[in-house]
Amino acid sequence: MPFPATWKLWQQHPRVVGYSLACVAAVVLLTAVFARIRPPAQEDLAPLVILAGLGVLQAELGRQVERVRRRLSGSPYITMSSAWTFAAVLVVPPTLVAALVAVLYLHLGLRSWYRLHRVPPFRTTNNACCVILSCYAASAVLLATGVEDMATAISAGWWGAGAVLAALVVQFVVNAVLILPARNDIGRTPRQLFGGWADNGLDLATLCVGVFNGVALTTLPGLVVLAVPVVLLLHRVVLLVSQLEAAATRDGKTGVLNPAGWRTRAEAALARTERARTGLGLLMIDLDHFKQVNDTHGHPAGDAVLKAIATTITRSVRDHNDAVGRYGGEEFVVALPDIEPAGIAIVAERIRHAVSQLAVEAGTEERPRTITGLSVSVGTAASPAGGATLDALIRVADGALYEAKHAGRNRVVPGVSA
Incomplete structure (x- = not known):
């Protein structure tokens, strides 16, 4: 105790x-x-x-x-x-x-x-x-x-x-x-x-x-x-x-929030943090080299990987108040209410590390297959420095994600306010 x-x-x-x-x-x-x-x-x-x-x-x-x-x-x-x-x-x-x-x-x-x-x-x-x-x-x-x-x-x-x-x-x-x-x-x-x-x-x-x-x-x-x-x-x-x-x-393939459901949760969380004068963190997460997974192992295996990634992200956030959503394709987004910038980096790095340790079982009983070597690139943003609206935070985090991709992938890059 x-x-x-x-x-x-x-x-x-x-x-x-x-x-x-x-x-x-x-x-x-x-x-x-x-x-x-x-x-x-x-x-x-x-x-x-x-x-x-x-x-x-x-x-x-x-x-x-x-x-x-x-x-x-x-x-x-x-x-x-x-x-x-x-x-x-x-x-x-x-x-x-x-x-x-x-x-x-x-x-x-x-x-x-x-x-x-x-x-x-x-x-x-x-x-x-x-x-x-x-x-x-x-x-x-x-x-x-x-x-x-x-x-x-x-x-x-x-x-x-x-x-x-x-x-x-x-x-x-x-x-x-x-x-x-x-x-x-x-x-x-x-x-x-x-x-x-x-x-x-x-x-x-x-x-x-x-x-x-x-x-x-x-x-x-x-x-x-x-x-x-x-x-x-x-x-x-x-x-x-x-x-x-x-x-x-909910997104039927991964079980996390779909874009509309996530936006509703994230907008409400942003409004709450503004009233409480706390901060909202936002993560844009993209699975690296996902096309290679589909090309090498097939689309059913790719679906299994996406679901495993979504589960890993959900388990790596703080609690049920953090909203995890699928933004599109192999891209995910997370809203973190009531958090400091240092805490955003900790959650993002925890997600990146957890994904790197994944071993996804994607085969059949006759042909077992384990997919490893997965990684994600993460861009972050924080309110109010990153913007006063959800769209502004998304732009900042998406820009940071772009930098993470071009810097070699499998890394977390903090966003810079416009």
Whole structure:
């Protein structure tokens, strides 16, 4: 475990650091308060264990879908855990709800987010704290209405139904608002602030499943297992939507962004860095002597090389915020938001070195073939010195790429502003 002084938390915007620490402090304080108001009892442990087990089971069964969805969307924003956490709000004391959230998010952080996109631990911790605080807000609504749990709600009739719906709305709204200050870039439009209709619809759907889980746990606990296939189906539907969106923005041959999709991501990243007064780096990458690969090994082998190059570039950038795209033919482009010029050179050199180590299997079982000796030339540009627009940065990086080609290839050349 890294020492506290090396945590990525301290590298964030001071607002993010302060807010993250405040959320942890609020969770600790409110946990102590709720422990006195409604202390856990022994009979509360059984539903807690059931919900934790089903939540982990659903996450494990959905890991393949989650892996594809994260790769397509690039953002671990909406999870399916509300189906279990809101059910806990309705059946167990608030302090045990916090314990459930901790278990589910620890599992998500270790098994999905960190492995897929190297999401730092402080992000997972902050997300969990925001969920706990939103659950506490929902629990406070139930306590204020006199509906302590689902059993009380059922006996209270319409009043109980209204209390549960109010708690659901409060948890949804509070969670959406609490997560905003934790972002480095909050955004300005409603979509940037709170996500699209699909994201919010998914969140509401999982909360609704949580209501039915609460009813099942209170009346016929064994039926709660039926929620698992429902949540998995919701997850797969979201994947299908992501795949349809990816079909419009991804290059079918390499899997990275196509020119239109990359430009959209890069323009948005440039706008964010301008507001934050940070820098955007841009890399133009061209595969050296690609025609020889096609002429010597054939076009299917050339396609395999292009895909391997795209995968290598994607693995060599910093994280999912860096946008990798195919610019055309054997040329790729990368947008690196929030980076200093020295960092741009490091990423570019890492890509160049990784490509030089590639060994691409491009043959068949009958005629195995390994292609080695690949190299790329890289031209770089940095805002604001290289230009205030994306097209200006592309021109600078393309000029540097031209110099790299004519200087002997297999090298990185920094661009000079016009």
